[in-house]
Amino acid sequence: MSIFGCKSCDKCSNKSCSEEIIAGKLPKVALVGNPNVGKSVIFNALSGFYVEVSNYPGTTVDVSKAFTEFGEIIDTPGAYSLGNYTDDEIVTQNIVQSADIIVNIVSALSLERDLFLTQQLIDMGFAVILVVNQIDEAEKKGIYTDCDKLGQMMGIKVIPAVAIRNKGIAEIVNAVKNGEFIISDNKTPFVNKLLGQQDLSRCDRFLKLLELESQESKNPEDRDIICVERRKIVNELVDKVISHTEKRKSLSDYIGDLLLNPVSGVIIALIILYLLFQTIGVFVSGQIVDFLFTNLDQKYSPWIEGLVKQVIPAPYINEILVGEFGALTMTVEIVIGVLLPLIIAFYLFMAVLEDSGYLPRLAVLTDNLLNKIGLNGRAVIPILLGFGCGAMGTITTRILGSKKERTIATAILGVTIPCAAQQGIIIALIAAIGGLKIWAIYLGVIFIIMALVGTVLDRLIPGKSTDLLIDLPPIRLPLLFNTFNKTLFRVINFLKEAIPLFAFSSVLITILSMAGFLKWLQQALSPIVVHMLRLPAEFSDIFVMGLIRRDMASVGLLGMAGLEENTGVLTDLQILVASIVVTLFVPCIAALIVIYKERGLKEASLVWIGAFIISILTGAILSRILQFII
Amino acid sequence: MVSLCELKPGQEAEISNFTDSSVKCNSQRFGLFEGGKIKCIAKPGPVIVGIGKQIIAIGNNLSKKIFVTVCENKR
Structure with missing residues (x-):
């Protein structure tokens, strides 16, 4: 047995090879393992607080890094194998390639599956330390692992752990x-x-083996033989190192069963959605937003306005910075007062669902429904994320297995899914005009449009959609530290993206307003707004804001509906129609840029034009039909 | 031999084969392999199977591409 096989690597970016480590340089340690084996917990425990989280170049996949006294530790996304099956696996593969040491984490609950990757790492010639985590959970379920024997049989160091x-x-x-x-x-x-x-x-060995095992392998027969032999080795290992005793079902098992039952599963999903509505729609967007927005509007804005006017006495610049749509007044009021609390609440909720193991079960429950529009249950993840931010949801469509599915999901996100900022405001609007009937109409319309967009695209786009194949982790109580960490990083990422765009859009709107363009656009759009949608002409302001950022259109709607001050100009019917039109209207600039990057100019333009036409047509039809109902 | 999607909740079975090589390799990564013992846990659309203590959800179409032999005595 040897330590380190690679002496010189001109083919990869591996700069810290064995001699350098021996010479005292710190090694690169990659944590590698299947999803849900506790990698992040081990990473947090190893790294302390000095962690740097960033997206892997060209993907949304989060990669955490930390520098410690014993080396540079890199967390990798969960992967079932090194190969080109998913985005996560490609990222993991790239990180592993330049690592000196692999700490491979497996779960004692699923050794049979997890050791498959371990054997692949060994085959590729990596220096491996194996950590068998969740030993305690496994013993509770009657699974005992002989780690010493496993180490002897595999020829590597094995460490049992309860991270x-x-x-x-x-x-x-x-x-x-x-x-x-x-x-x-x-x-x-x-x-x-x-x-x-x-x-x-x-x-060379790594690259050769990757090529042999890739989906596009030139020798699928060789790939098959490797798979079968590797499986045989793992089965023999598992037979020899694991002993079972029968244990009774745990509470987590019972909850897991309930979530998968079509009846109780749907009821629980509805309860969770109701809780989401109560926390975000009623508590956060009602009370917290109200408190923050009022304080900012009455205390912060007059103060900054006074300050800027003293320092810079030029009226044009003042208008841009602290005027009606000022970058320092309106942007701050909306970002801190409205968006921030909504985004924190939304991401926290998502992180809890993710860490508890609920999300994959939701994917199972929605699989049949999503199959009808050419998607599989996994698409529930980008769609749910789209309820947070359309841009984020669109990037996450990469987890979907085929181009067709990515296009359908992107279109559905771009046209029908309201982001967190919009929802808060739409929820507030609908709650203000009343009850279940309005909700049923709103949700019904959005649902019908979603089904139509999905079905039409499923028929039009050639090719096949992929099938669902996912692992359902045990139901667990989320770890507070991990949940908060995740939420914090997502909020920071969102703010980084949102603040410049908001500031830009408010500056643009101020300039357009000063140049008289808004008045002109209002008149130009007024036939559509007044005659087709039967809304006041001022509604075209909201269209203009909607082009820049969709959630700002909703904020504008709040003002017109008179929920902030008693200056409302819309009737109940108009509020409902407007809410639907704003939901369906074109994706904001941020989301559009992401669609363009992900799916190209043609699809981005089609989504944009499609959303425009669908929103106006739907609004026109509803304003005529709904007058008999409301 | 029946396809995986014909299993009823509670039934145990042994995986016999896969329709093609790419289904086989992808399934192997999740611990589904020829000769592996599985148990059908539920069918809320996709087929949910247990392999040891691990639970996997297999979409309907995919489950038609995996063939199993039902273990009758262990009903």
Whole structure:
């Protein structure tokens, strides 16, 4: 057995090879493992607080890094294998390629599945330390793992761990410090047969094996043999190191069963949506937003207005900075007063759903429904994220298996899904005009449009959609630290994106307003607004704001509906029609840029034009039909 | 031999084969392999199967591409 196989790597970016580590440079340690094995918890325990989280270039996949006394630790996204099956796997593969040491984390609950990746890492010639996590959860379920025997059989160091109780963390650190990472000789025989004779550097070996095992492999028969042999090795290992005793079902199992039952599952999903409505729609957008917005409007805005007018006595600049749509007044009021509380609440809720293991179960429940519009249950994840931010949802469509699905999901996000900022305001608007009937109409219309867009695209776009295949992790209580961490990073990312766009849009609106363009546009759009939608001509202001950022259109609507001051100009019917039109209206600039980047100019233009036509047509039809109902 | 989607909740089975190589390789990554013992847990649309203590959801179309032999005695 040898430590480090790679002496010189001109083919990859691996700059810190064995000699450099021996010479005292810190190694790159990649944490690799299947989803839901506790990688992030181990990463947090190893890294302390000095963590840098960023998106991996070209993806939405979060990658955390930390520098410690024993090396640079990199967390990788969960992957079932190294290959090109998903975005996560490609990112993991790239990180692993330049790592010196792999800390492979597996769960004692699913060794049979997880060791498949371990064996692949060994076959690729990496120096591996194996951490068997969740030993306690497994023992509660009657699964006992003999870690010493596993280590002997695989030819690597194996550390048992219960990461959430900090057990095994010190042992991982010591193993890295003491150089207990080993390149095992226990490789899959067929891999040795194919690559063994050749004198390959680690990078060459890694790249060759990746090519052999890729989905587009030129020798699918070889790939099959590798898969089958690797599976056989893992099965033998599991047979020898695991002993079972029958245990009774735990509470988590019972809850898991209930969530998957079509009846109780749907009821629980509805309860969760109701809780979401209560927290975001009633408590956050009602009380917290009200409190913050009023304070900012009455205390902060007059103060900054006075200050700016003293320092810069030029009226034009004043108008841009602190006027009606001022960058320092309106932007701050809306970002801090309206958006921030909504976004925090929304992301916190999502993080809890994610960490508790509920999201994949929701994907299962929605699979049949989404199949009808050419998607599978996984699409519920970008759609749910789209309820947070359309741009984020659109980027996440990358987790979908085919181009067709990504296009359908992007169109549905761009046309029908209101983002968190919009929802808060739409929820407030609809709550103000009343009751269940209005809700039923609003949701019904949005649902019908979503089904229509999905069905039409499913028929029009050639190709097949992929099937659902996901792992359902045990139901767990989310760890507070992880949940807050996740929420914090998402909020910061959102603000980074939102603040410049908001400031830009308010400056643009001020300039347009000063140049008289708004008046002109109002008149130009007025036939559509007044005759087709039967709304007041001022509604074209909202269209203009909607072009810049869709949630600002909703904020404008709040003002016109008179929910902030008693200056409302809209009737109940008009508020409902306007809410629907604003929901369906074109994606905001941020979302549009993302659609363009992800799906190209043609699709971005089609989504934009489609959303425009659908929103106006729907509004025109509803304003004529609904007058008999409301 | 029946396809996975014909299993009823509570039934146990052994995986016999897959319709093609890419289905096979993708399934292997999730721990579904020829000879593996599975148990159908529920069918809320997709087929939910247990493999050991692990639970996997398999979409309807995919479940038609995986063939299993039902273990009758373990009903």
